[in-house]
Each structure stands twice: as C-alpha cells, then as structure tokens.
Amino acid sequence: MTDTADLLRPHAEQAFADELAALAAVDDRPRPPAWRLSPWAVVTYLLGGTLADGTVVSPKYVGPRRLVEVAVATLATDRALLLLGVPGTAKTWVSEHLAAAVSGRSTLVVQGTSGTGEDAIRYGWNYARLLAEGPTQAAVVPSPVMTAMREASIARVEELTRIPSDVQDALITILSEKSLPVPELGAEVQAAKGFNVIATANDRDRGVNELSSALRRRFNTVVLPLPGTAAEEVDIVTRRVAQLGRALELPPVPAAAEEIARVVTVFRELRSGRTEDGRTAVKTPSGTMSTAEAISVVTSGLALAAHFGDGVLRPADVAAGIVGAVVKDPSSDTVAWTEYLEAVVRERRDWADFYRACREVTA
Structure with missing residues (x-):
C-alpha cells in the first residue's frame, strides 16, 4: 500500500484518516444506516473542533455552520444533495469531505463534461465478454453510482450542469425509486440503506445544461457562498x-x-x-x-x-x-x-x- 506521504494529493479519507478515526472512537451519537459517523461528528469533521479526549480536528470548510448542518441532514434523508455556487466556493472540496466522513470513501465520482455519457451514471459493458457470452452480469461494468448503490455509499457527481440534459435525467429513476434497472438482464440494482448522491454545479453555468424540473425536485439545494470577510x-x-x-x-x-x-x-x-x-x-x-x-x-x-x-x-x-x-x-x-x-x-x-x-x- 502506498504511503500517503508519497502521494501528491491523497484522498480526504487518506489525508485525514487519524481525525476520522478519533471522531469515530468518541462518537456515541445515533448514526444513520451504513454511516461511519453520526451527523454531529460529520459536521465537526467539516468545521473543526476539539474532542473530549483533546484531539484537535482541523476545519476543512470555513463558512456558516447551518449550511453544513443542512447539507449533512439532507444526506440522512432520501433526498440527494446539490451543492451550488460560483467557481471557487469549495463545492468539490466539501463534496469530497462529506463522502469521506459519511462513507469512508470519496472516490465514487462521476466527472461531468459535455462528453459524459449515460453509461457513466448507469453502467457500461465489457464488450469482449459481451460478444463472447452475450449480456451477462459478469459483462456489466458498474458506474460509480451503481457501485455506491450496492455498497451503501455516497456517489459524487461533479459539474452536473455540464452533463447533457438527457444524460442528467438518467438520475431521475435512481433518485426517486432508489433502483437502477438493467433491462438487458431483466434485473435491477436496488440501493442499500446509506446510499445517496452529492452533486455539484456552478451557478454561472445556467443555460449550459439546466436541470429539468423533475430532476431538480429530487435534490435539496445548498448554496455555498463566497467567504464573508x-x-x-x-x-x-x-x-x-x-x-x-x-x-x-x-x-x-x-x-x-x-x-x-x-x-x-x-x-x-x-x-x-x-x-x-x-x-x-x-x-x-x-x-x-x-x-x-x-x-x-x-x-x-x-x-x-x-x-x-x-x-x-x-x-x-x-x-x-x-x-x-x-x-x-x-x-x-x-x-x-x-x-x-x-x-x-x-x-x-x-x-x-x-x-x-x-x-x-x-x-
């Protein structure tokens, strides 16, 4: 296993593993299904503080506490979270740290671009196996979202409004029904308790690929402001x-x-x-x-x-x-x-x- 000291940019759960472990050790509050920490501990991890045993948790985000509490509370419900703001307001940073604190894994990411296809959100195929065996479970290449559904984890969708509108809408069934149909197999993947989605969007990208009203209703939106002072x-x-x-x-x-x-x-x-x-x-x-x-x-x-x-x-x-x-x-x-x-x-x-x-x- 690679030493994090040798990594140029460790993932949040690697860089702050000691803080996450310290929080888990003292965290005696109720935790939603499959969460590594309680909502209180997740907020403490994001905003920083000193634990009962003297451990100092460094702040990952500097901003209004209530916004972070709303974001964390959203993830504990059946609603997905949309982090909205101008460029540079730490949307991706907050998304990564929320996923690390909740699931212990921040790497289930769909990076939105104009070329992002539906398979990045749903699933793809191993075409060598597909040609040799036909559509089988072994030939399915799961997307980060499908993996998160199976593992009761947080999936992250970065720059949602840069994804073409018809591809965005692949999320609707996932967010509303908590299931992902695989019609080629006559099967579906049902989300385990603890699954949710954090999406980010730049509010200067309005008009690029705006969210449909059906998809927007599936999200609770938290607007991250620029630093106040x-x-x-x-x-x-x-x-x-x-x-x-x-x-x-x-x-x-x-x-x-x-x-x-x-x-x-x-x-x-x-x-x-x-x-x-x-x-x-x-x-x-x-x-x-x-x-x-x-x-x-x-x-x-x-x-x-x-x-x-x-x-x-x-x-x-x-x-x-x-x-x-x-x-x-x-x-x-x-x-x-x-x-x-x-x-x-x-x-x-x-x-x-x-x-x-x-x-x-x-x-």
Missing part, C-alpha cells in the same frame, strides 16, 4: 496553501502571510468592484477571481520563491500569477487591471514593491 478568505487560502506546500515541500506558509493577505485583498476588491474602504469603484474583470484561484496564485508564487528566490514569498513572486488570474480577456481585462493598478495599488504606500512587480509583467 477578508479574514475568512485569508484563513482559507493559508490553510490550503499550507497543505499543498507540505505535499510539494515548499516554504512554510508563515513566511507568506503578508503576500497572502495582499492577494486576497486584490481578489476581493476586483470581485466586488469596490475597494475595501468602499471609497473607490473599480472595474470588475471577466474572470471569477475565486478563492481557488487565489490559492493557485500563492502556491505558484511559493514555488518561484523556493526554486528561484530565497524561500520568502515576495511581491515579484505573485505578480505574474495575479495578472494571469485577472486578465482572461486581453482586450477588456487588461484595461480593468491597468486602471486598478494606477488608481488603487499605486496609491498605497506599502504596496510600492507590489505595484512595480505587477507593472513589469503587465503587457
């Missing part, structure tokens, strides 16, 4: 960069605190169209300026600092990443970014190095 967003970025940095053996995050706060400030101001003090309106670029992109900018900057600098994150290390995140459309975004640099960044005395670094890499 700059401090929350800095905390999220710092935690995720620290986790990624350890895996990549990059400089420690404390050395990056000042630049993380600066990156978050830039992203929040451009995202909202106004400076922190509310005095200056700024043009909003076409990109999402998400927390996930801020994490990427800082991580890339740390790599530059580690391999081409002195290991301390400086303005020059994050400048190119910020420009790349902001300028998605060269014609309009370059104008918005340049105006922001001149009207806002240039006027901040303690941002002089950052201003010069950004001007050097701005076309």
Whole structure:
C-alpha cells in the first residue's frame, strides 16, 4: 500500500484518516444506516473542533455552520444533495469531505463534461465478454453510482450542469425509486440503506445544461457562498496553501502571510468592484477571481520563491500569477487591471514593491 506521504494529493479519507478515526472512537451519537459517523461528528469533521479526549480536528470548510448542518441532514434523508455556487466556493472540496466522513470513501465520482455519457451514471459493458457470452452480469461494468448503490455509499457527481440534459435525467429513476434497472438482464440494482448522491454545479453555468424540473425536485439545494470577510478568505487560502506546500515541500506558509493577505485583498476588491474602504469603484474583470484561484496564485508564487528566490514569498513572486488570474480577456481585462493598478495599488504606500512587480509583467 502506498504511503500517503508519497502521494501528491491523497484522498480526504487518506489525508485525514487519524481525525476520522478519533471522531469515530468518541462518537456515541445515533448514526444513520451504513454511516461511519453520526451527523454531529460529520459536521465537526467539516468545521473543526476539539474532542473530549483533546484531539484537535482541523476545519476543512470555513463558512456558516447551518449550511453544513443542512447539507449533512439532507444526506440522512432520501433526498440527494446539490451543492451550488460560483467557481471557487469549495463545492468539490466539501463534496469530497462529506463522502469521506459519511462513507469512508470519496472516490465514487462521476466527472461531468459535455462528453459524459449515460453509461457513466448507469453502467457500461465489457464488450469482449459481451460478444463472447452475450449480456451477462459478469459483462456489466458498474458506474460509480451503481457501485455506491450496492455498497451503501455516497456517489459524487461533479459539474452536473455540464452533463447533457438527457444524460442528467438518467438520475431521475435512481433518485426517486432508489433502483437502477438493467433491462438487458431483466434485473435491477436496488440501493442499500446509506446510499445517496452529492452533486455539484456552478451557478454561472445556467443555460449550459439546466436541470429539468423533475430532476431538480429530487435534490435539496445548498448554496455555498463566497467567504464573508477578508479574514475568512485569508484563513482559507493559508490553510490550503499550507497543505499543498507540505505535499510539494515548499516554504512554510508563515513566511507568506503578508503576500497572502495582499492577494486576497486584490481578489476581493476586483470581485466586488469596490475597494475595501468602499471609497473607490473599480472595474470588475471577466474572470471569477475565486478563492481557488487565489490559492493557485500563492502556491505558484511559493514555488518561484523556493526554486528561484530565497524561500520568502515576495511581491515579484505573485505578480505574474495575479495578472494571469485577472486578465482572461486581453482586450477588456487588461484595461480593468491597468486602471486598478494606477488608481488603487499605486496609491498605497506599502504596496510600492507590489505595484512595480505587477507593472513589469503587465503587457
């Protein structure tokens, strides 16, 4: 078995196995059928806390507690869960950790794209066996959803609205009847207690492949908001960069605190169209300026600092990443970014190095 220390990106149940085990050991509350933890323990795993035995559970998600409680309570019913939000609101991250805490397995995933076919949700065939033996149980290739139904686990469907509408609707019978017909065999797979589905969708994708009203009724929708305050967003970025940095053996995050706060400030101001003090309106670029992109900018900057600098994150290390995140459309975004640099960044005395670094890499 591979040591998780050798993995670039361990699954949630691998990376936080000790925390999950500690929670299970002290968790004496009622658990729904097939759940590894009680709903209370799942929420504690997501939001963090200190257990009775002194074990510290790190927060995986920073946001309103009630939203997480609603999401977990939904999974304990016969309703599926839809996590909705703009890009970078940790939908996939929350989905993975919910599945890990509930089922101990987060890897039963259908990745939604425009090319996702119905077999990714229902089942496929081993065509060599199908030709040799005809339609038999041994020739069936189960989808992650079918496997989750059999194993009483959580199945995850990422980017649901990117899946073609007729393929999306393959979920309707599964979610309403809790069964998956296999007409070629004259059989069906019935879901074991503990099965459920977590889907994610980007609410900027409306109009791509909108959910049918029949399918939407099968979900309880929880909208994940952007971080409410700059401090929350800095905390999220710092935690995720620290986790990624350890895996990549990059400089420690404390050395990056000042630049993380600066990156978050830039992203929040451009995202909202106004400076922190509310005095200056700024043009909003076409990109999402998400927390996930801020994490990427800082991580890339740390790599530059580690391999081409002195290991301390400086303005020059994050400048190119910020420009790349902001300028998605060269014609309009370059104008918005340049105006922001001149009207806002240039006027901040303690941002002089950052201003010069950004001007050097701005076309």
